Amino acid sequence: MDPAAAAAALFRSTFAAEPAAVAIAPGRVNLIGEHTDYNGLPVLPFAIGQSTAVAVAPSGAGLLEGVSREFPEPARLPLGADPAACPEPWHRYLAAAAAVLGPRLSGRGARIAVASDLPPASGLSSSSALTVALLLALDAAFGLGLDRAALAAFAAQAERLAGAETGGMDQQVIAFAEAGALLRIDFLPPAMRPVPVPAGWAFVVASSGQPAPKGGAARDAYNERVVATRIAAALLADMLGAEIEGTPLLGHVAAIDAAPVLVDELPARSSARKAAAAAGIPLERLVTLAAGAFDPDAQLPVRAYARHVLAEAERVDLACAAVEAGDLAALGELMAASHASLRDDYRCSTPALDALVKAMTRAGAAGARLTGAGFGGFAIAVCERGREQAVIGAAAAAAGGPAFEVAPSAGARLA
């Protein structure tokens, strides 16, 4: 059963009532532009056909009662529950959605049923799909009148409450995607542009066989890179004599002509404390992470990280041009370069992801790369239509996990 029908059926069988609204939010995959969003630099993701659906009805109880087809533990949370304190991970997203809507729910609770055909902890954004679907269903059921921009902004805020220092790409593409197109997203200043995909191309995603969990060591590794790239931005701004207000991001210096050259003059390693002192800014501007403790004296490979981020942002521009020109070979080369940079400079690949990318390329993909944060999870490949079965077969043989075709699909909607 598709997720929308399954969520509605689960709602009826659990609560013996009709849902007031059913919302569907797709997962997403990032074609190129990895670890750029939290630097204020562009990304090129698309929404996929696999999705999470949420059926909702308001209740008078001041309680969030939730059931899920995929997760065994039902939720029974007071409306003001602290998302970070929920022991069951999927409950955090229910509490976080209610927390960001706050007084808009007028103290009323909700009954919620969830069904999904997105693999969790994969880099396909199952967490953001759940958050966006939940907010859209609550919007319709409570008549809140949120527009798409508010939906994406509330979803990003909710995910931060649930513990991920997210850059905002996932929630935005899930809210705004159009079928048949990639969505180029810029952050400094904010902008969005659909980039239609040529009909003769196919996309394949494949699991590396290792989960990409959002907790523990993987989250620390992600957050370390967030801080390290802020350190690089502060040092580069200092070298360029540029004033940055607030948190320094590589996006603030990327447009300055000399920046790519000066990257090679960054120290190979630096710590947040040393960089803050050198740039004459308070340490708190670099270390503002909501989740987890961060060691301000940790020596981080800031030069290699910055080299990846600035080169990756340029690859996003070139990839948009390649898609618009219908140049599959050029796009493939950019994807290969992105993977090499993530492996060698950003150090977020794994041997399983490297082997998967190699196997898909050998099987006829024009290009392949890890997608999402890395440290496990999925890879994406692009190929000429007709070759997708060969790429899927090679991926499944190399990594043993699920591999399937994905097509650029519409964003979140009501059922």
Ligand code: NG1
């Ligand atoms: P994944 O690993 O797919 O959840 C994460 C971030 C993105 C982006 C990518 C790296 C969250 C919810 N998402 O994606 O915003 O920074 O890593 O490009 O943290």
Ligand code: MG
């Ligand atoms: Mg995610």
